[in-house]
Amino acid sequence: MSATDVITPSRLKPMPVSQPVELSPKPSLIGMTREEMGAALKEKGVADKQIKMRVSQLWNWIYVRGVSDFDAMANVSKDMREMLKAHFTIARPEIVEEQVSNDGTRKWLLRFPPRGAGRPVEIEAVYIPEEGRGTLCISSQVGCSLTCSFCHTGTQRLVRNLTAEEILSQLLLARDRLGDFPDREAPQGTIMPAEGRKVSNIVMMGMGEPLYNFDSVKTALLIASDGDGLSLSKRRITLSTSGVVPEIYRTGEEIGVMLAISLHAVRDDLRDMLVPINKKYPLKELMDACRAYPGLSNARRxxxxxxxxxxxxxxxxxxxxxxxxxKGIPAKINLIPFNPWPGTNYQCSDWEHIEKFADFINSAGYASPIRTPRGRDILAACGQLKSESERMRKTERLAFEAMMIANHGED
Structure with missing residues (x-):
């Protein structure tokens, strides 16, 4: 389905999307570690003495130059390129739909080919442009198992974990679409930072619980932060968890990125209802894990x-x-105005009330910015993602659009 086939408010800007790609059983080089890539090349007959050089070439073309076609690898011999095409892929996922909000937020519905005997799956990723930086919100699972009561994604059953390739492909595709690789230009009409890297930050805050897919997330984020490739600073990568306590310490030790906790309540009885994983890992255990997070300091909150x-x-x-x-945890508190979605019974706190809440926390010495809602009109805001493999019915979409117009006007 193309962007023009879906019902969207006239103020949105559906963008051209890619044509469906042929589903290929060939393994992707994207998401392989250097060691895995070397082993894969050796298996296909590349000589031992060439492995290191070939891996370095491929790593540069895939992650620095951002190519998605082996034929674009100018310094790789024709015979080598033919072998790579015969046995591997570096193709991007299919873009089923691309929407651009009136505030410049961009949401992609992406389809990945089947794994094994499974079916193709769909996930969403979101790009948020801001002054001086651009943040990409990446998904780690298809659906979610946590059933947080205020979260739209939580109403979709968990289908499966994403692979390291599928996690990284969201970043590569975003950089493609935004003209963020060398010698690329962004599509017309894109609202982006005026200078610098378009995707300067990534947050694992999309669909799914990243720490229930630890190994794939770890591999993807280590490749994303590799200095000879995508080269994102670990200070600009944030992993958000609802509180999978046993994996929090491992995140700091083995991945070393910034940590975010999806908290939302300060009492166990209320958090049990809002974030049901709290029944397994209650607040005391969660706070103890946070206090023990490796590298925690005022500069690394x-x-x-x-x-x-x-x-x-x-x-x-x-x-x-x-x-x-x-108390005692170097912390920043992001206050998030609730983002509505079809069927929810929750309402957002009044803005004046949110400001008073923030002022109280600020006066206690904690930074507590109020997150500006972005992409609400295309269901791209925090807590609104849900893959279109479970599409809204036409009546639900129309009702949501009417609600958004009533609450916020045409602007």
């Missing part, structure tokens, strides 16, 4: 995400409890 739900978790007592809960 943990971000705590707190969605503001009217009459649920936004009282002054909740603000006081939040300060007490985080």
């Amino acid at each position: 943990i971000t705590f995400e707190y969605v503001m739900l009217k009459g649920v978790n936004d009282s002054l007592e909740d603000a006081k409890g939040l300060i007490q809960l985080l």
